[in-house]
Amino acid sequence: MSPYARRLFKDRLVAAACLGAALLAVAPLVAVLGHIAVQGVSGMSLALVADVARPDAIDGGAATGGLAHAFAGTGLIVGIACLLGVPLGVAAGVYLAELGDGRLGQAVRFSADVLAGVPSILIGVTVYALVVIPMRGPSALAGGIALGIMMLPTVARTTEALLRLVPDSLREASLALGMPKWRAVARVVLRTAAPGVATGVLVAIARVAGETAALLFTAGDSNAMPESLTEPTASVTVKIYEYALSPSPVRHAQAWAAALVLVAVILLLNITARAIVRPRASR
């Protein structure tokens, strides 16, 4: 073999090995999605998202109820999480990007990175101790607080990264027009970075929407539609966990179907997030 042919061969070998590794890496994703899709479709029914749980119907086999209350609960809990996590996270990100070069900024940045790595069950336990016990029971509010805390680092750090991408010349342009600094940040810098920040928020929502551990002791469980923020509230993930452990094949099928819906929603959030950052034409 000529040296050139040998080099060419090595080149192709390495490229093939990398391709193989890449395929191997996405294989589990395909397997998980495929399995959930196959299993989920068979358990799918209108009642799943339209009806609440009907424990008495299991043995009859005909009417099995659904998980509408869990979907509503997850929506409620994630909504509370957003109300807390998005404004706080964006504000923290603005601080880090615009004023955070000093010691305090470094400390905040480091804390955010540590918080992002804290196992969710620990956040759940902490909220249990600080919110659930004083409130004498799990609730949508406590669950929302736990998920809101989990959203903070993602939202803050993406906001910071995106604000830093806004060129300084835009900040100077606004200051030179006689805009106070806070207004320059709010009206020009944040506006310019808004699509990216929205993406960060959606990714954070997608992450916490699938959270289970932090909700186990904070939001609790229920078999009815959520009616107040201070009562135990069902969530899709906790229900999947609960139904998967139940002996009933009907419940198993419902768990798969719920998982399929959840995955579809998360996928949709991620796709929307990607679509937002696509460069758009004017304005």
Place this chain on the structure above:
Amino acid sequence: MKHPPIDAPADAKMRAVGLSVQYGEKVAVNEVSLSLLSNEVLAFIGPSGCGKSTFLRTLNRMNDSIEGVKVKGSVELDGEDIYAADVDPVLVRRRVGMVFQKSNPFPKSIFENVAYGLRIAGVRDRGILAEKVERALTQAALWDEVKDRLDESGLGLSGGQQQRLCIARALAVEPEVLLMDEPASALDPIATAKIEELISELRKTLSIAIVTHSMQQAARISQRTGFFYMGKLVELDDTTTIFTKPNERATEDYITGRFG
């Protein structure tokens, strides 16, 4: 090097007295005194890094937003020190506008770019906004080119148009002084000529201080020219004097291209 007496008449529009600027320990502008007269174009020339931009930015307190900047001496606008403790830099910047080297339109429509400063200043009336936007765009010699597409993004304009848009944006709030930091350095000769024409026109209504690397440009548009070297104002005189028989050896060396 001897320092020529630099006139600083009390009736000047703006007046810097013993102005020094430091970035941390580094002195970027050293004891500069000069005045900007009403209705004049004052050009600043000098080699790269000699402190022209830094000096210009002290005139509307744009350096305030940079960390570690120390300003000594005083800058007066109509006889009042803009660095006095009770002066709000935001209000100074509304009277002393600025145009930057790189055009920096907001990612908004052409109309909104120009209307921006007015909105900040509290103008709400649509009619007044439209009227002032048209006037600023006309002053900036851009109206005819954009009047049919005011709703399109300012970023869709050519480089020269963007720079004129930025000039219109600065003019819309009717500043008394306009600071321009190499406003034409990124433009082709035609766009440059437009901007130079515009500057000569604007002089009728306001005072302009402009930094330029082009001596020809300084000669064409300014009445007086100041030569900066290593943070100092070496010489300031009528533009014709500076370019034909400067007093200082350093000035002569610079304009004849012996250094810088």
